[in-house]
């Protein structure tokens with residue numbers, strides 16, 4: 001195959017514009033051929049279907065394996081599949097083909113086109129190579145120092161099927177014997193300078209070498225991806241999910257890939273990236289909705305106040321919950337349950353201590369909700385032993401005689417009720433219960449916070465969901481109402497010669513493992529913003545990935561959790577003895593250098609170990625540090641927002657401390673509605689400091705930074721997150737006087753006051 005562009009000698013006399021037009025036309029011809037091929041494959045498939053031939057489908061409805069398309073030739077199946085996936089890609093996506101490599105291969109001069117999906121021609125030759133294929137690797141890894149046989153790397157900017165721009169890198173000038181032209185000014189910078197919308201975009205066309213290494217890293221064990229704000233951790237993690245599914249589809253599609261992020265706003269922000277890569281078989285979940293597999297309908301995006309969140313996230317809660325499960329339901333009587341029954345006038349009884357010992361023995365190997373039967377048998381047996389030999393009763397009737405007594409059933413209901421996790425957790429609303437459950441584990445102040453939080457009867461918080469999950473793990477699932485009688489014969493099995501015996505049925509029914517683990521498990525779990533995952537949440541996640549490989553993505557300097565040592569320990573525990581690899585991303589693609597310079601000065605004195613990336617872009621606009629009064633806050637803020645919406649092309653984020661957020665949002669929306677056009681209003685967003693995690697806006701106003709620090713357990717680190725959200729402009733607005741957060745911070749621009 002020889003795809004070298006055929007250029008005439010006189011090309012060298014072309015003007016820059018003519019040269020670009022010529023190159024665009026060359027690339028358009030190839031892109032046209034790709035789309036024509038896809039149309040043709042779709043027609044072939046349609047005809048095959050019409051003529052009644054089978055187009056086998058795999059279990060996954062939208063995915064037809066090449067080998068399954070029996071009515072199609074393999075090459076058609078491949079292209080048909082590509083066409084189907086293309087139809088699923090985002091309508092606004094930036095085109096199927098985005099790259100081209102011109103390789104200096106002495107054997108076979110070669111051009112490779114790289115795209116979101118692979119497409120082959122009639123001869124089964126690749127017209128486009130899937131970006132995740134090995135053959136696409138040099139597109140991301142080649143550098144002038146190590147060109148990997150690439151002479152020129154070309155990024156094509158397409159709008160649907162039209163090529164609208166070209167950006168070239170000449171990687172090996174010496175090998176450019178064919179005088180390949182070089183146009184454009186660099187794809188990466190062009191891409192970074194574009195305005196951001198409310199959804200994250202994929203970066204397939206401009207993945208950088210250090211990012212590519214993390215994306216294509218081997219999967220077993222744990223892969224840790226760290227790096228400062230804006231280094232592409234999230235976007236790299238999502239491309240990694242797509243890569244793993246491509247390179248090990250069998251394993252990961254069957255076992256499942258779970259991507260976990262901090263909250264629903266973040267999940268909405270990232271959800272388009274995977275479909276734009278042609279991947280839709282990944283489960284995206286916010287950390288507050290993980291528990292919904294074992295407790296349907298339970299999910300939360302509400303956060304506790306800082307101090308309560310710290311108590312609920314701590315590992316100490318494991319001890320508290322274990323004690324809580326064993327507390328008698330009626331604490332007010334102060335009596336632990338004991339049992340007393342009579343058989344033929346003989347009194348049989350077990351003291352509270354004796355039944356407590358039986359309970360502890362059973363719970364050492366069984367979970368509460370699954371063990372009632374064994375518990376009942378054990379108590380009955382202990383009571384039965386007390387029946388004097390001379391009593392006039394058949395020994396084998398004693399157990400039933402005990403179990404049938406009302407006194408015994410009352411005892412069982414009090415001693416071993418079926419407990420649901422939500423019921424048990426709500427018991428902490430009673431300070432007396434909390435005091436018993438947390439005695440010697442939590443300080444009185446912490447016990448009070450816990451109790452008060454449940455006494456409010458507010459909806460569950462994100463931190464509660466991990467506690468509920470822990471309780472489900474301790475209790476086991478709540479047994480459903482006993483089924484109608486078990487069928488002894490196989491349903492509809494009249495024609496089956498052998499019959500199923502009652503003991504077969506019991507054998508199956510009695511296997512506790514079948515009923516134990518109701519949570520979903522995955523073959524790969526990818527945790528984003530891992531620095532905020534509390535120890536209790538790690539336990540919840542690990543239940544979903546007991547056999548999984550992991551990708552863990554985070555930046556300690558952005559943690560909202562006060563104890564960073566604890567965060568590090570949780571990740572080390574996850575790794576254990578498993579194989580693991582670390583990647584550090586070093587370039588900040590989001591923040592302009594001017595903005596990051598400020599953010600850096602804020603975080604460094606408090607957290608000298610912060611991993612500070614290099615910001616590659618400069619806008620020439622220094623951050624503006626403004627001060628206003630309480631009375632003028634809304635008016636001044638409205639002016640700033642109005643101005644920023646004019647100055648930046650995309651979104652404007654207003655990040656205010658939780659205590660001010662709701663009131664400010666209402667007041668601003670009313671004020672802005674009267675003076676801005678509705679289209680601009682849609683570009684203004686009001687995330688809380690925690691919701692802003694992982695997100696970005698072209699312009700950002702950080703309101704009352706001191707209060708943001710005061711109201712988060714992560715303190716200054718949460719302010720650091722807020723300050724690193726802008727892609728273009730940053731304004732901070734102190735209230736009353738310049739904030740304490742500004743001590744030691746120097747910005748070149750003079751301080752401005754709002755007009």
Ligand SMILES: Nc1ncnc2c1ncn2[C@@H]1O[C@H](COP(=O)(O)OP(=O)(O)OP(=O)(O)O)[C@@H](O)[C@H]1O
Nearest residue numbers: 203206207208229230231232233234235589590694
């Ligand atoms: N190679 C790249 N090409 C183009 N854009 C990129 C590239 N790498 C990252 N970006 C862009 O940089 C921005 C930051 O990326 P991302 O949100 O993944 O960073 P992050 O490390 O997760 O940030 P944070 O820690 O602040 O949440 C995004 O807009 C992303 O699309």
